[in-house]
Amino acid sequence: MTELVVEINNLSRDFGKTKALDCVDFQASRGKVYGLVGANGAGKTTLIKHLLGLLRAKSGTVKIFGEDPVRNPEGVLKRIGYLSEDRDIPDWMSIDELMRYTGAFHSTWDQGYAAELLSTFSLDPAKKIKTLSRGMRAQVALISAVAHRPDLLILDEPSSGLDAVVRKDILNAVVRTISEEGRTVIFSSHLLEEVERLSDHVTMIHQGKITLDSSLEIINSNHHCSSIRFADLQNSPPSLEGAAAISGEGRFFSVVHQSSMDAFQNSVKKIGGEVLKSRHATLEEIFISRVGRPNIGELSQHKENTR
Numbered sequence: 001m002t003e004l005v006v007e008i009n010n011l012s013r014d015f016g017k018t019k020a021l022d023c024v025d026f027q028a029s030r031g032k033v034y035g036l037v038g039a040n041g042a043g044k045t046t047l048i049k050h051l052l053g054l055l056r057a058k059s060g061t062v063k064i065f066g067e068d069p070v071r072n073p074e075g076v077l078k079r080i081g082y083l084s085e086d087r088d089i090p091d092w093m094s095i096d097e098l099m100r101y102t103g104a105f106h107s108t109w110d111q112g113y114a115a116e117l118l119s120t121f122s123l124d125p126a127k128k129i130k131t132l133s134r135g136m137r138a139q140v141a142l143i144s145a146v147a148h149r150p151d152l153l154i155l156d157e158p159s160s161g162l163d164a165v166v167r168k169d170i171l172n173a174v175v176r177t178i179s180e181e182g183r184t185v186i187f188s189s190h191l192l193e194e195v196e197r198l199s200d201h202v203t204m205i206h207q208g209k210i211t212l213d214s215s216l217e218i219i220n221s222n223h224h225c226s227s228i229r230f231a232d233l234q235n236s237p238p239s240l241e242g243a244a245a246i247s248g249e250g251r252f253f254s255v256v257h258q259s260s261m262d263a264f265q266n267s268v269k270k271i272g273g274e275v276l277k278s279r280h281a282t283l284e285e286i287f288i289s290r291v292g293r294p295n296i297g298e299l300s301q302h303k304e305n306t307r
């Protein structure tokens, strides 16, 4: 039987007129990595804040390890590692002081693991946090979130500020180690290629609603991107079974679709076209087909992350 670490039912949250979460159901099982994706303002951080008990569920229920995180914060929070979007760690401490300070809150703190990660990141424990670069600060915050080997690791935009090497190699290693040890990771990211690389399961949020919630394996096998050709010029994009997005013009079109290949080929044939080639759609293509193009905030964040 799979052990549920997170169980959210029918969770809604309004901020004034903004519906930040709208009837959200979400479950996370032990030992898996969950990627949470959505445009700016989609509701990811609001969902994470409910997991941590920082926001009380006004409608619906939130259970972490079978407990309400607002009613039993000590029992729940000691088993969670959290990297906030703001990396809020005290500037006046040295790295070593922060490690000892954070360690004091956790009976499971593994000083050897913290030291190993500091050395992997080439971080000098004697350095004051206020002297660190944004990326180094993100690394220190990540180490303090994982060194007590939490049962549930929650990372809000973990890649923000990390350089390409740290992002690809070290973040991968940290996240995979946690899940291989039978612990659960939930992370939000705008980097869809990273979500695709790291996650077992993808949850897409759009305007507070879950629009896709499935294992990456199923998402991959259900979504295709096909190039199609018509003998004659088309005045408008064709209407096709299962099509989520169509681009192109004239005789050539590219279609992201959820239909089976057989059904799609029949549908194209019926209107006088032919399928030239097909492949699995990338998560980015699926995201754009459901949510639209990333907005400017996301693009600038993406550029920042890939610097």
Ligand code: ATP
Pocket (backbone or CB within 6 Å): 015, 016, 018, 019, 020, 038, 039, 040, 041, 042, 043, 044, 045, 046, 047
């Ligand atoms: P981003 O990717 O930009 O970090 P997000 O998916 O994390 O976005 P949230 O921070 O959860 O999005 O915000 C969801 C919506 O709720 C947004 O419209 C935001 O403006 C609104 N919101 C969030 N927190 C508050 C708050 N404390 N007061 C008022 N509105 C809020």
